[in-house]
Amino acid sequence: TTIDAFIAGLPKCELHLHIEGTLEPGLKFALAERNGIELPYADEAALRAAYDFDDLPGFLAVYYEGMSVLRTEQDFYDLAAAYAAKAHSQNVRYAEIFFDPQAHTARGVSFDTMIRGLTRALDDAGRATGFTGRLVMCFLRDFQAEFAMATLVQSLPYKDWIVGVGLDSDEAGNPPVKFREVFARARAEGYRMTMHCDVDQKNSTEHIRQVIEEIGVDRIDHGVNALEDPALIAAIREKGLGLTVCPISNAHVTDGLKAAEIRALLDQGVKVTVNSDDPAYFPGYVAENLAALRPAPASLTDADLVRLQRNAIDISWAAPAVRDRFL
Numbered sequence: 001t002t003i004d005a006f007i008a009g010l011p012k013c014e015l016h017l018h019i020e021g022t023l024e025p026g027l028k029f030a031l032a033e034r035n036g037i038e039l040p041y042a043d044e045a046a047l048r049a050a051y052d053f054d055d056l057p058g059f060l061a062v063y064y065e066g067m068s069v070l071r072t073e074q075d076f077y078d079l080a081a082a083y084a085a086k087a088h089s090q091n092v093r094y095a096e097i098f099f100d101p102q103a104h105t106a107r108g109v110s111f112d113t114m115i116r117g118l119t120r121a122l123d124d125a126g127r128a129t130g131f132t133g134r135l136v137m138c139f140l141r142d143f144q145a146e147f148a149m150a151t152l153v154q155s156l157p158y159k160d161w162i163v164g165v166g167l168d169s170d171e172a173g174n175p176p177v178k179f180r181e182v183f184a185r186a187r188a189e190g191y192r193m194t195m196h197c198d199v200d201q202k203n204s205t206e207h208i209r210q211v212i213e214e215i216g217v218d219r220i221d222h223g224v225n226a227l228e229d230p231a232l233i234a235a236i237r238e239k240g241l242g243l244t245v246c247p248i249s250n251a252h253v254t255d256g257l258k259a260a261e262i263r264a265l266l267d268q269g270v271k272v273t274v275n276s277d278d279p280a281y282f283p284g285y286v287a288e289n290l291a292a293l294r295p296a297p298a299s300l301t302d303a304d305l306v307r308l309q310r311n312a313i314d315i316s317w318a319a320p321a322v323r324d325r326f327l
């Protein structure tokens with residue numbers, strides 16, 4: 001993909017980015033070596049060749065396996081510092097960054113280790129470049145709700161850094177309502193709320209209905225299948241819920257960029273945004289994702305690109321000062 005000058009220069013806001021999904025093969029090898037971990041791949045090319053999945057569970061298996069190299073505070077620092085540098089290079093001014101604490105605490109890495117590394121990197125990057133990053137804590141939906149609730153309690157001392165909570169991982173058999181009590185408590189604690197409704201999953205439209213009507217989320221991650229039901233689109237518009245869509249990710253876990261759907265969402269006045277999801281695995285950061293939508297059927301014009309960024313800052317949970325600087 002070629003990134004044209006308009007896309008390169010556009011001030012950007014990213015709202016759907018998993019920090020563990022930015023672990024590039026080069027950094028993965030460097031961290032493995034630093035921690036004395038033997039990776040089952042000869043080199044970076046062999047590792048990239050293993051990034052061969054065609055659905056969500058296939059991707060998730062590779063994604064969780066890759067995290068095993070993240071052990072120390074410095075590892076999490078290096079991961080977030082690399083993303084912040086990349087974001088700054090693409091003129092991303094503000095990002096709300098997902099992290100998956102349970103994927104780390106479940107294998108013996110402490111919540112403090114992880115969050116100190118991530119926040120120190122974002123702090124340093126902010127001072128150096130003006131890039132602002134905030135965290136959104138995702139619960140893994142394939143674990144029990146009790147584990148999510150315990151993780152929510154662990155996060156409370158870090159509310160200055162964590163602006164909201166989300167729900168990700170394998171959607172099959174793990175509907176939004178499984179986490180009803182967890183999200184009610186999160187709301188009571190003052191967190192904003194989003195949930196993944198991944199594209200083309202078995203119960204996509206029912207899950208979208210649940211996140212709107214039963215959970216009361218502030219926005220929806222992916223959520224493209226709402227187009228199948230005009231009542232869902234009407235509810236999304238009426239409540240001003242944003243959708244954080246990830247075209248290159250879609251092309252890897254389902255079929256195609258969903259470019260026609262993104263065009264339709266824009267044309268129907270939904271607050272849709274374009275994001276990168278897991279750019280080390282679905283190759284392309286936010287600029288590449290935008291560039292991929294220049295051709296038909298998305299046919300994004302310069303005005304559309306500006307609208308996408310306005311949508312993003314509008315549905316973001318950024319502080320007023322960040323908002324004002326952006327617009």
Ligand code: ADE
Pocket residue numbers: 018021056063168169170196198249277278
């Ligand atoms: N974890 C990381 N990326 C994800 C995605 N796109 N869907 C569900 N869980 C994820």
Ligand code: ZN
Pocket residue numbers: 016018168196221277
């Ligand atoms: Zn995601």
